[in-house]
Structures are given as C-alpha cells and as structure tokens.
Amino acid sequence: MRAxxxxxxTERLAMIPLGTSFGSYNHRRYTATRSSFSGGRAHKLVAEALDGSDYISLNLYDLxxxxxxxxxxxxxEKVIAFVLGYAPETPPKKQLAKTVVSDISVFTEIND
Structure with a gap:
C-alpha cells in the first residue's frame, strides 16, 4: 500500500549510493542495493543484514x-526508520601509483 x-x-534515500553498497543500521551491517528508474522518478531499495536477521524492501515514486x-x-514504519537511520559506509579512497617505464607512465590502483 502506498503512503x-x-x-x-527522499533526501535520506538519495544518500544511499546507486548500485550495491554497505552500511549500518541499529548496530548491524547491511548490504543495500538502490536502483533508479524512469529518469529518476522511481526508486527501489533492497537491504539485508549481513547476519541474515533483517530484510528491507521498498519502492518510492516521485509523483x-x-x-x-x-x-x-x-x-x-519499518522502512521509514531504516532509511532515516541508515548510515552508508564511505568507500575507501583510491590512490594511484605512478611508474615510469621507458617514458611511458603506468598508473596502478592501490586499495587501502
């Protein structure tokens, strides 16, 4: 049922990155997948606690x-509490290492 x-x-939902990411809510880590459709006017969120103890699924329509x-x-109430309280993890910053080989620069990604 819609409400x-x-x-x-809407602003808190937009803070969850598009695609699959990790975050926390109520002292548990979650994997969350947010998708956007119809030119950004429809959104889907599916989240699951990594320990398997909780599941969230919702759609949001910008009408x-x-x-x-x-x-x-x-x-x-369950999905509202989740979205308002969910804290997405910040992905590690990517660093590049530069190697010069015979006047050719090669960049390699370094993960923290």
Whole structure:
C-alpha cells in the first residue's frame, strides 16, 4: 500500500549510493542495493543484514502529487526508520601509483 513519504525521506534515500553498497543500521551491517528508474522518478531499495536477521524492501515514486512510499510486504514504519537511520559506509579512497617505464607512465590502483 502506498503512503506519502515523510519529510526528509527522499533526501535520506538519495544518500544511499546507486548500485550495491554497505552500511549500518541499529548496530548491524547491511548490504543495500538502490536502483533508479524512469529518469529518476522511481526508486527501489533492497537491504539485508549481513547476519541474515533483517530484510528491507521498498519502492518510492516521485509523483506530481508528491513522493509516494510503497513498502514491499512490510510496515511503512519499518522502512521509514531504516532509511532515516541508515548510515552508508564511505568507500575507501583510491590512490594511484605512478611508474615510469621507458617514458611511458603506468598508473596502478592501490586499495587501502
């Protein structure tokens, strides 16, 4: 069932990176996959606790009447609390190492 998205919800959802990423909520680590469709007017989020103890699934539609939240088979309060409280992890910064071989520069990615 759809319901109007609460204040701040759309902005918090947008802070979760597109694609698959990691983060934390309620003292647990999650993997979260956020997708965007229809020119950014529809969004899907699926998240699962890494220990298998929790699952979140929702759609958000940006309609002319305002953003509409559609949780997938779970209470709206659960997905709202998750999105408002979820903290995405910052990916490690990539560094490049430069090697010069016979006047040719080769860049290699270094992960922290």
């Amino acid at each position: 109007p998205a609460p204040p701040g919800f 002319s009447a305002g953003a509409q939240l559609a949780p997938c088979e779970m209470p709206a």
